[in-house]
Each structure stands twice: as C-alpha cells, then as structure tokens.
Amino acid sequence: MDQHLQVFITVAEKQNFSRAAEELHMTQPAVSQYIRALEDSMGIRLLERTNKYVQLNKAGEIVYHHAKEILGLYTKMQNLIDDLTHKAKGDLKIGASYTFGEYVLPHILTDLQQQYPEIEPAVTIANTATVAELVTSHQLDIGIIEGEFKGKELIEENFAEDSMVIVVSANHPLARKEVVTISDLENERWVVRENGSGTREATENVFQQLLFLPKKKIVFSSTQPIKEAVEAGLGISLLSKWAVQKEIRNKDMQILPIKGLPFFRQFSMITKSRFQTKALEVFIELLRTSESLILRG
Incomplete structure (x- = not known):
C-alpha cells in the first residue's frame, strides 16, 4: 500500500500523470493503474481529471493529508529498524525557522556531515507555525524554532x-x-x-x-x-x-x-515521538552542545 500512496502523492503534487510518471521513473499506464487500484480500495474517486491536469477533490485532500503522515511514519519505522545495526545513517528530515535555518544550521550540519557522513539531511525552512505543523504530521523528524511554542502535542526542549x-x-x-x-x-x-x-x-x-x-x-x-x-x-x-x-x-x-x-x-527543538532514529539522536546531541557556536554570532 505504501507504493500506492507514494504514487498518489506524486500525482497530486505534480497535477499531471505524465509528469508524475517521469518523477517516479514509471510508465504513465502504470501510474494510472496504481491510482485506480487506490481509488477502488477506498471506494471513492480521489482525483478530478481534465485534459490538462488532475486535481484533488474533497476525498483526495483527506487521503493526501493522511498519506503524507503515513509515509512519514513508515520511513521513521524503517529507520528505527535499521538502527538496530547501531549505525547513524539514512534520511534526517529537519525543519527550522528562518533565523536558525539560514544563519546557524549550516554550521551544525557541517559538523554533522564530518562526523556522520552516511546521514542524509533534508532541510525545510519555514516560519515557526509551519515547522510545528510539519513535525506534528510526521513530515519532519525534528523542528528548530525561535521563541515560545504553545502546542501540547509536541515534545519541546530549549537548547540555546x-x-x-x-x-x-x-x-x-x-x-x-x-x-x-x-x-x-x-x-x-x-x-x-x-x-x-x-x-x-x-x-x-x-x-x-x-x-x-x-x-x-x-x-x-x-x-x-x-x-x-x-x-x-x-x-x-x-x-x-x-x-x-x-x-x-x-x-x-x-x-x-x-x-x-x-x-x-530561546532556540528550541520540537519532536513528535520519543522513539528516535540513531541519526536523529546524534543530531539532537549536536544541538545540545552547539550553544558556544551559536553565541559566537
């Protein structure tokens, strides 16, 4: 089912079957087949199709939102299993608000890559509210924000x-x-x-x-x-x-x-789950020891 959801997400974001097929390195008929199978399993149409583009309908918007969350959890689960080898590697999805993301985070990522070259960070820079929302929906492993955070669903830790x-x-x-x-x-x-x-x-x-x-x-x-x-x-x-x-x-x-x-x-880190991949663990430890670097600015 995860492959069906990935195909669906790509079609929804590209708004076009042929562009989605190109992105996924699949044929267009194969993409169409995955979408039909997903719609059949849901028992409802998810996309409105025209000659120029495809667009999410109301049911499609619901599935798209939860599909992003499900795939985020699936990836985290796979990374946690991989961590049984006790090696920090794999994807690390980081969100940061603008000040930290643009002026501090690059220095910390340099240290991370030097110490753990097999970790592959992907960074999203947005305002505090957006970062918190993406962490809540499991689309980010960790968020780094500025100031106070009032949400109750996330685990928050001030670090600098x-x-x-x-x-x-x-x-x-x-x-x-x-x-x-x-x-x-x-x-x-x-x-x-x-x-x-x-x-x-x-x-x-x-x-x-x-x-x-x-x-x-x-x-x-x-x-x-x-x-x-x-x-x-x-x-x-x-x-x-x-x-x-x-x-x-x-x-x-x-x-x-x-x-x-x-x-x-305060600079704060926010996470959703207490279960952390090895990659996230070592990144959090770098953040906790980074205050001297930050204050030099």
Whole structure:
C-alpha cells in the first residue's frame, strides 16, 4: 500500500500523470493503474481529471493529508529498524525557522556531515507555525524554532539562547544619534516578519516591553529581504545578532543603543515521538552542545 500512496502523492503534487510518471521513473499506464487500484480500495474517486491536469477533490485532500503522515511514519519505522545495526545513517528530515535555518544550521550540519557522513539531511525552512505543523504530521523528524511554542502535542526542549537587537542602516539618521528615544522608534518605519514567525513574536514583545507601537510597518516573509530593506534605508528592524553579524562587522548596519536591549529568546527543538532514529539522536546531541557556536554570532 505504501507504493500506492507514494504514487498518489506524486500525482497530486505534480497535477499531471505524465509528469508524475517521469518523477517516479514509471510508465504513465502504470501510474494510472496504481491510482485506480487506490481509488477502488477506498471506494471513492480521489482525483478530478481534465485534459490538462488532475486535481484533488474533497476525498483526495483527506487521503493526501493522511498519506503524507503515513509515509512519514513508515520511513521513521524503517529507520528505527535499521538502527538496530547501531549505525547513524539514512534520511534526517529537519525543519527550522528562518533565523536558525539560514544563519546557524549550516554550521551544525557541517559538523554533522564530518562526523556522520552516511546521514542524509533534508532541510525545510519555514516560519515557526509551519515547522510545528510539519513535525506534528510526521513530515519532519525534528523542528528548530525561535521563541515560545504553545502546542501540547509536541515534545519541546530549549537548547540555546539568542540575543536580538534593533538595527539600522549605517547611513540612517538614527545611527548618528548618541541617545535614541522611544519616540524615535515609534516614528520610524519598522520592517517586520509575518505573523506566525518567532521573530515577529519577539518584535511584538519588544514593542510591549518598551511601551510603544510603530506608526508604520512593512512585512516581509523572511529575514534576508528584511536585512536588504534595512540596509537600503527603508526602515529599522529587530533581528538576531547572529543574522546581522556580517553586516555589523562590515559596518553596513549599526545596532541602536536602547535601554533594555538586547532582547533574549530561546532556540528550541520540537519532536513528535520519543522513539528516535540513531541519526536523529546524534543530531539532537549536536544541538545540545552547539550553544558556544551559536553565541559566537
């Protein structure tokens, strides 16, 4: 049945039988046969077909969601059985929110690959809410998030502290002020992350801590364009010191001296099951010992 589900997932994602067949290295009639067999076993049609594409119907959406979860569990089960050989190897599906995923995780993966070359990591970078959802549905083995996580279904462990600062372009008028007031901050345009991200949560906490709300905001969905916007003079932002270390070192950005900052938050790892593959075990141990690397940023 797992092969039928894999074929179904690929057809649903490619929205086309021929493209799915190419992806799976199968013939198109074979793909069609797998889909018919799955629909027969379910007793209901799962795909709406046209000459140009195929699309999930309501029943198909239900099967697609659970098929992803089932295959994730199947893969985890197989990896746990393989681990009886006591060798860390195989797939490791990692999710990370943007700050950690873009600026910290690559350094940790370098150590992982040097020590365990047979582990094959696959990384998904998304906001905290999305990472948590993918871990919950077994599509990721582990998620690394920023800030507080309020879900009850997952196992959470804090493993390092991150410091966040308000940054401006080196050419910004505030960069030349010896004393920056709350009024200055309130009147600036703030470049912020979208709702659901750990960085946005931290930013809202700082607004509450300093007792102001900005009059103007512009929203971006990842850290890199925020840095580009700040450097170009579009506005100011609260960002992890890890994310802006190069810009600060190169004097393209400047940290504003604000009383009560930096703002500290936690990097946390989230997992779904207490049963862990050997690959996941060694990765978690690397995370637990990585704080000195993270804080150097």
